[in-house]
Amino acid sequence: MSLELDSVNQKPAGEKANAPGARSSPEGTYALPEDALVILPVRGMVLFPGMILPIALGREGSIAAAQLALKTKRPIGVLLQRNSETERPGPEELCLVGTVTNILRYVTTPDGTHHVICQGQQRFRVVEYLEGYPFLVARVGRIEEPDASGDEIEARLVQLKERALEVLELLPQAPQELVAGIQGMSSAGALADLVAGVMDIEVSEKQALLETVDLQKRLDAVLDKLAHRLQVLKLSREIDQRTKVSMDETQRRYVLREQMKSIQKELGEGEDGHAAEIEELRKAIAEAGMPEEVEKQAIKELKRLERMSDATGEYSMVRTYLDWLIELPWKSPEPDAIDMAEARRILDADHFGLEPVKKRILEYLAVRKLNPEGHGPILCFVGPPGVGKTSLGQSVAKALGRKFVRVSLGGVHDEAEIRGHRRTYIGSLPGNIIQAIKKAGTRNCVMMLDEVDKLGAGFHGDPSSALLEVLDPAQNNTFRDNYLGVPYDLSRVLFITTANVLDTIPGPLRDRMEIIQLPGYTQEEKLEIARRYLVARQLKENGLKPEQFEIADAALTAIIRDYTREAGVRSLERQIGAVCRRAAVRIAEGAVRKVRIEEGDLAEILGPPKFENEVALRSGIPGVATGLAWTPVGGDILFIEASRTPGAGKLILTGQLGDVMKESAQAALTLVKSRAAALGIDPAAFEKMDVHVHVPAGAIPKDGPSAGVAMFLTLASLFSERAVRADTAMTGEISLRGLVLPVGGIKDKMLAAMRAGIRRVMLPARNRKDLEEVPAEAKEKIEFVFLEDVDEAVRVALEPRSETASSERRQTA
Numbered sequence: 001m002s003l004e005l006d007s008v009n010q011k012p013a014g015e016k017a018n019a020p021g022a023r024s025s026p027e028g029t030y031a032l033p034e035d036a037l038v039i040l041p042v043r044g045m046v047l048f049p050g051m052i053l054p055i056a057l058g059r060e061g062s063i064a065a066a067q068l069a070l071k072t073k074r075p076i077g078v079l080l081q082r083n084s085e086t087e088r089p090g091p092e093e094l095c096l097v098g099t100v101t102n103i104l105r106y107v108t109t110p111d112g113t114h115h116v117i118c119q120g121q122q123r124f125r126v127v128e129y130l131e132g133y134p135f136l137v138a139r140v141g142r143i144e145e146p147d148a149s150g151d152e153i154e155a156r157l158v159q160l161k162e163r164a165l166e167v168l169e170l171l172p173q174a175p176q177e178l179v180a181g182i183q184g185m186s187s188a189g190a191l192a193d194l195v196a197g198v199m200d201i202e203v204s205e206k207q208a209l210l211e212t213v214d215l216q217k218r219l220d221a222v223l224d225k226l227a228h229r230l231q232v233l234k235l236s237r238e239i240d241q242r243t244k245v246s247m248d249e250t251q252r253r254y255v256l257r258e259q260m261k262s263i264q265k266e267l268g269e270g271e272d273g274h275a276a277e278i279e280e281l282r283k284a285i286a287e288a289g290m291p292e293e294v295e296k297q298a299i300k301e302l303k304r305l306e307r308m309s310d311a312t313g314e315y316s317m318v319r320t321y322l323d324w325l326i327e328l329p330w331k332s333p334e335p336d337a338i339d340m341a342e343a344r345r346i347l348d349a350d351h352f353g354l355e356p357v358k359k360r361i362l363e364y365l366a367v368r369k370l371n372p373e374g375h376g377p378i379l380c381f382v383g384p385p386g387v388g389k390t391s392l393g394q395s396v397a398k399a400l401g402r403k404f405v406r407v408s409l410g411g412v413h414d415e416a417e418i419r420g421h422r423r424t425y426i427g428s429l430p431g432n433i434i435q436a437i438k439k440a441g442t443r444n445c446v447m448m449l450d451e452v453d454k455l456g457a458g459f460h461g462d463p464s465s466a467l468l469e470v471l472d473p474a475q476n477n478t479f480r481d482n483y484l485g486v487p488y489d490l491s492r493v494l495f496i497t498t499a500n501v502l503d504t505i506p507g508p509l510r511d512r513m514e515i516i517q518l519p520g521y522t523q524e525e526k527l528e529i530a531r532r533y534l535v536a537r538q539l540k541e542n543g544l545k546p547e548q549f550e551i552a553d554a555a556l557t558a559i560i561r562d563y564t565r566e567a568g569v570r571s572l573e574r575q576i577g578a579v580c581r582r583a584a585v586r587i588a589e590g591a592v593r594k595v596r597i598e599e600g601d602l603a604e605i606l607g608p609p610k611f612e613n614e615v616a617l618r619s620g621i622p623g624v625a626t627g628l629a630w631t632p633v634g635g636d637i638l639f640i641e642a643s644r645t646p647g648a649g650k651l652i653l654t655g656q657l658g659d660v661m662k663e664s665a666q667a668a669l670t671l672v673k674s675r676a677a678a679l680g681i682d683p684a685a686f687e688k689m690d691v692h693v694h695v696p697a698g699a700i701p702k703d704g705p706s707a708g709v710a711m712f713l714t715l716a717s718l719f720s721e722r723a724v725r726a727d728t729a730m731t732g733e734i735s736l737r738g739l740v741l742p743v744g745g746i747k748d749k750m751l752a753a754m755r756a757g758i759r760r761v762m763l764p765a766r767n768r769k770d771l772e773e774v775p776a777e778a779k780e781k782i783e784f785v786f787l788e789d790v791d792e793a794v795r796v797a798l799e800p801r802s803e804t805a806s807s808e809r810r811q812t813a
Helices: 060-072 151-170 176-183 188-199 203-211 215-266 275-285 292-307 313-327 339-352 355-370 391-401 434-441 465-470 507-511 525-542 553-563 572-589 597-604 661-673 685-690 708-718 747-753 765-773 777-783 790-797 802-812
Strands: 002-006 029-033 036-042 052-056 078-082 096-107 114-130 137-143 380-384 404-408 448-452 494-499 513-517 549-553 595-597 626-630 635-648 652-653 691-694 728-730 761-763 783-788
Touching: 002 292, 036 060, 036 096, 036 114, 036 203, 052 060, 060 096, 060 114, 078 114, 096 137, 096 203, 151 176, 151 215, 176 188, 188 203, 203 215, 275 292, 275 313, 275 494, 275 507, 292 313, 339 355, 339 391, 339 404, 355 380, 355 391, 380 391, 391 448, 391 494, 391 549, 404 434, 434 448, 465 507, 507 513, 525 553, 525 572, 549 761, 553 572, 553 597, 572 595, 572 597, 595 597, 626 708, 626 747, 635 747, 652 661, 661 685, 661 708, 661 765, 685 691, 691 761, 708 728, 708 790, 747 761, 747 765, 747 777, 761 765, 761 790, 765 783, 783 790
Parallel strands: 036 078, 380 494, 380 513, 404 448, 448 494, 549 595, 626 728, 652 691, 728 761, 761 783
Antiparallel strands: 002 029, 036 137, 052 114, 078 096, 096 114, 114 137, 626 635, 635 691
């Protein structure tokens, strides 16, 4: 069976109406197969089944196809073309799935434009295109709507209705007919097509929904896209409401200001508040004593502020900037009235010991008194935590009669923390230096830059480089903060920096400072500090009165010896605080009126001793030696152990040793091999045995060359089977020639040896001069042996073999 369509005179250019392969009647009609449709290509739109849409016709082939379909009352196939820019799309440029469409009405406007009103009926899929027609014709297969029964489909239908109605509620002008249509629709497929057709999504997404035949998948896809649209509409409404509230608030404040101005004018209260504020700022600028350049900048910003409305955001930024300029201290400070006797008294009252440090501070103050205008050095206090670096700075400020401010630099990694942020950023502020000056209220304050060794660096810049200008007396009189944008004189500020170690401070910055080392305290010094300062401070902290609490010196000594192991006194103060809290509990309960703490009470309050005397841990076993180490928190002792097992002469090193310490161990083994004959060692033993060197406290990284002597004696003791004396510790670097080279940190190491109960210490001979810094108490308790080479260390430290053997026999027995 075939159908006939009348041909029209309008044909696409280059095509013939009676093309080969098409049957034409004498009247100019064309016969189409029953399963064929005239194809109408469209761009920028997708027509879904059940929808009614107008389509504008511009191409001659499309006009001819629409006119013939209307005349013969035949449906047409509407297909989306893939590229909307193509003027004459061919079959390969059209989508394969489209909509069978009835033309309800054909309209030609006065300007000659053709329009058709179409209603989608059913999906179809192109099987093949037919040739020989003046328009596109294709044989198609119609796609039936799937079965819509089942709980899954019904549940999605209900959810789609609810979500679609929720979206329509958020739209400003949703058609009521559409709302009613959705509410009354019972077909899941028809509802999905309707929602997909009216939804504001891309044409390609609509085409994908049209091509989705499976009803459940189509419903899920429409629900997903509708959920996204719903979220966007909700956010849009929230933003709109916030904007409206903000505008309403701005309008309300503007009206209130205008009303206030009118009321002030009626009451005759003089000029308005804005003018009064400007005049007040102008007066403050004149009285601030600013330098000429700074005052010009302030007047310039004041004129800008005068022209602004106080309702603008920039008004508050300019006003804040002027407040900073006005509140900074610009006037020259009064010269210091330095009383040397009073300064000495303050230092002695606030700090026990530290005589070399006090001496250097008094020298600094004397120079400042004789030459107030001179540029003194920047002092840098370096020492372990808890030795009093910060409190020394406070004492210097007290002795000078100056304000004291502290700036913490630990963890600072942004240059803007020093130089400030530029005013182009919202919420910008001056850097920490200018903020501290404002806090002090004077240009000649004492400013402590704490933890300068812990400065960081990142992509925001290097703060240590910014400190170069701050700490250079020849440059800091014109320090320029990024926020202020004008020079500020820091030359009258007394800068003091603190650090735990010097290694992490950049060289150019370290070069600008005078280093003052603060060593750790001896046991007697800690006892005196606890008596004078720590106990009194903890009594006040815990609400106790001196007549309510007393602690014996023996108890304090036991706390220092058995419950703390540090260079400073912070842990000691915490333990004293724990004792005071126990006393406070008993007094608050009314059990006693006064508490006296003896040494025997500490175990109940603080628990068993946390530290033991290391002398008891050292035994006369060959292959064990005691070394001395320096750490950022003071000196410490470390044990070096060695063992040998049958093997091939390998050296095994454990204990988290750094590269330098590993090299020391290798050099020590080589040195022992070279002196095997002198030490009474069989050279074949090195080839038949593996040597394992371990440094306990394996979780702590260790490095440095100062354990060279200890490594050598450990290996010499192991292979010669002669034990190292238990009361002897050692430090020093070794060379392959057997020389003992000097090392650093002698004072801290000697204090650590004294705390550990060491009675004899072997030092490099070239470190003899460093004993001047060692406290007298340590010199009295420790015997010092100075080494030129390792042979001397062997003679002094290793016990005779016979004594070792007898010692081993005694232990076995």
